[in-house]
Amino acid sequence: MFYRIIFFILSFISPILYASEIATIIEKNQESTWRVTYKINKPIKKLVFKRTPDNSRVKRWKPDNPHYVINFDKHNSQESITRKDGRPFTEVKIKLTPTYTPLPKEYAPFSPFSDGGMLLHSGRFFACASTCADNTNAWPIAIKAPFNHIIVDGKVYKNNVQWIGKDSGQKVYVGHEAPIEDAHFVSLIDGRLPPTLKKHIEKDLPKLMDFFADKMGTLDYRPALFASFSETNDGRYGHQGGTLSDQIFLHWYGEKAIEKVNSESIFWFFSHEVAHLYQKQGSDIENPSEAWLHEGAAEFLAGVASANVANNTSLLSEKIVTAQRHCLEGLKQEPSYIRAVKSNSRLHYNCGLVLINEINHALVKENKQLDIFDTWQSFNQQIESGKPASVATFLNGIQPHLSSELVNSMTQLSQSTEFDAYAFFQTLNVASKDKTL
Numbered sequence: 001m002f003y004r005i006i007f008f009i010l011s012f013i014s015p016i017l018y019a020s021e022i023a024t025i026i027e028k029n030q031e032s033t034w035r036v037t038y039k040i041n042k043p044i045k046k047l048v049f050k051r052t053p054d055n056s057r058v059k060r061w062k063p064d065n066p067h068y069v070i071n072f073d074k075h076n077s078q079e080s081i082t083r084k085d086g087r088p089f090t091e092v093k094i095k096l097t098p099t100y101t102p103l104p105k106e107y108a109p110f111s112p113f114s115d116g117g118m119l120l121h122s123g124r125f126f127a128c129a130s131t132c133a134d135n136t137n138a139w140p141i142a143i144k145a146p147f148n149h150i151i152v153d154g155k156v157y158k159n160n161v162q163w164i165g166k167d168s169g170q171k172v173y174v175g176h177e178a179p180i181e182d183a184h185f186v187s188l189i190d191g192r193l194p195p196t197l198k199k200h201i202e203k204d205l206p207k208l209m210d211f212f213a214d215k216m217g218t219l220d221y222r223p224a225l226f227a228s229f230s231e232t233n234d235g236r237y238g239h240q241g242g243t244l245s246d247q248i249f250l251h252w253y254g255e256k257a258i259e260k261v262n263s264e265s266i267f268w269f270f271s272h273e274v275a276h277l278y279q280k281q282g283s284d285i286e287n288p289s290e291a292w293l294h295e296g297a298a299e300f301l302a303g304v305a306s307a308n309v310a311n312n313t314s315l316l317s318e319k320i321v322t323a324q325r326h327c328l329e330g331l332k333q334e335p336s337y338i339r340a341v342k343s344n345s346r347l348h349y350n351c352g353l354v355l356i357n358e359i360n361h362a363l364v365k366e367n368k369q370l371d372i373f374d375t376w377q378s379f380n381q382q383i384e385s386g387k388p389a390s391v392a393t394f395l396n397g398i399q400p401h402l403s404s405e406l407v408n409s410m411t412q413l414s415q416s417t418e419f420d421a422y423a424f425f426q427t428l429n430v431a432s433k434d435k436t437l
């Protein structure tokens, strides 16, 4: 019934943005099984997903009805659901695998908490009929789960909730725990995380928030912080973090990931994510090949924070030298940045850090009053006034301070497959430039 109401409201408030008329219902039942149901108001032949970072839905999503199948079209990197006989349908129900799985350049759909709670990524479920038009930006979602705390947009609901998803989606907490509210965050921190790690979360994150607020302006909201841990049964371990508009999330998986806590790398990990919060427009850049801008700047800012907040003054220099090496290694076989980064998204971090260092160095050398913090603030202002989130907008205003070769190379890098990024990164002598802070 509720999805009919959503359809009605949507057709009224957003007739253009909302054309696909698909309602998404995510349910967890008493047996701890997670399912998603898509209900469509008109028969369709194919349901496609807004984002397909890899083919893991094919492996991890199982239609309840054997007449349905999840397909992966390699050519378009597109996952979809159809009936095996090709006939149209108006509803499909799928059983999900609710374990942590890292996805390339995308947030994990499920980050389990060790007490049975779950952090879901709503964007993983965004789907359209046949094709997702560029201007589609309204996805009705509902969650039904026997829990007292379902947190959507910072509000707590019990047992069920419905809302209209937009942009990249958000993280939604579903569980028993009530969030803790303090001056910096509304947070949920997994009880299984070791005390040393919890101490870092409680001490480092507020300090970083204060540092970036001082440099880049305070946030006009209090972000949510989710820190979770899940065991693995195949020996996998690691950690991954992310930010989505007003949320920051950190997940550790596998016992090995929490056995030994390395203060230096934990601090860098936290700084990188907190820096994203202060970048304000999230990582939503129009051209995916330009993601080096946000990732490189977050890496650079993590280095500045390490020096200023954790007193680790040599770390940034070391990271820049290593980053150039990794950047070159990644481009050696495939000198087109656009092509290379498609299969190696770490290049955005490594090559991005090198580029942001070049920019910051050029700015500081010429004018001691101007640095990456000011530049980012002016970038934010330009985006607020309607300019596209792009490298071109970022370079607006600082272009006179940079060499034309640098500006030209940064522009070509993510726009032309002909550009030899390997040769360009080889010309940069980072070792002589990394001591300007």
Ligand SMILES: [Zn+2]
Binding pocket: 272, 276, 294, 295, 298
């Ligand atoms: Zn990042």
